Amino acid sequence: MVLVFDLDDTLYNERNYVLSGFRAVSGYLGSVYSVPEDEAFRLMALKLELGRGRIFDDTLEHFGLCTRKRVLNCISVYRGHAPDIRLDRDADACLERFSEHPLYIVTDGNKYVQNNKLVALGLFDRVRSCYITHRYGVKNSKPSSYCFFRICEREGVPPTEVVYVADNPNKDFVGIKPHGFRTVRLMQGHYRDLELPAEYEADHRLTGLSGLDLDFLDKVFRRDTTR
Template sequence: MMILVFDLDDTLYDEMTFVRSGFSKVSEYLEKKYRVPPRESFALMLNLLRQNGRGRVFNDLLSNYGLSQGNIKKCLSIYRSHEPAISLYEEADDCLNRFKGIPKYIVTDGNKLVQENKIKALNLGQRVKFSFITHRYGRIHSKPSPYCFFKICEKEKCLPQQVIYVADNPGKDFVGIKPFGFITVRVLTGQYRNVSAAKAYQADYSINSLSELTPGFVRSLARRI
């Protein structure tokens, strides 16, 4: 029996939809409290994200409107705690249905509350055996650490060679688990789809979308053990 493990962000759904959902809630808050035009602030946050990445979006947003930096914690809280308007990729939904008879898990990095809210919004609790949010176990066990993958081996009483990890980020998803024999599959979706990587960071296999993760493909991996 093979075990399927999935990454979450940009593997099962488009992470940018979560970002937009969170920014929308922050815009609503700023409109109610400071009468900041919501469409304008939303567009500004997206622009700041494109220009500078996530680190200072709320800092620069507040500065733009002359608002106190003391609002950063509130903006972060709204962003992290909101119930996101997100949905699975159609290919991901179909893929999970195809493998109803196979044990399935999620291993994902990130803020515990944020990732829990995503998993709940996507109704994944009903479709996988367990979701490992690595930060629950301490950041030292976030990817590329193999810690949560060995937890899956313990639960399933299986070898690493029976575990297939499907993920999108070659920067951290595969390098930590490949040396132990876990099978790695990169799905070319999301923000890292065009990123190349050194050999140690590459997955064993690549697919263009989860529609290519078929029972036949999984059987072919099992035969190579």
């Protein structure tokens, strides 16, 4: 039995990464342009609540500073910052509970950003390997099954021995289910209320990682043996 976890909104709350990035950018704007940091941060957080997009443009605009170059600088500060984030308590306990099992992470996203998150969360020390899909080319990001088969190869197990625990039904399950990988959807984060056609949905659902225990996994892995 091999346990594979998604990262964002599965092991920690992604919103906290975004806010941590905003703090870094506010600090940068404060030190370079003498902008009031708290005001800049509050502005960005408010824009986030209203729906993302153009947050740095709008913030720079607010202070009469907006140029393309400065927006790009904000983006690189955001992406490069060492995030102040921690594992959800349930995630921490879950990794502890299964620490004797082979554990992996498969995550999409900018490879430097994802790497910074994994470092900040101390995950390189807690799982066998972290697969940042973009390291293998964008075509191998989810819903591609590429990294999942690499895990199978490394562990010498078929897909039916591997479970993926993740939160986004748009891309987390649809590519791997047809190969026999087991799938568990966490009903949390941004996609919590999203319902998609059956092919996109995981075979099992949990409200949180506290429910991921051996009894539950017995169900997950037993399902196909009766088919």
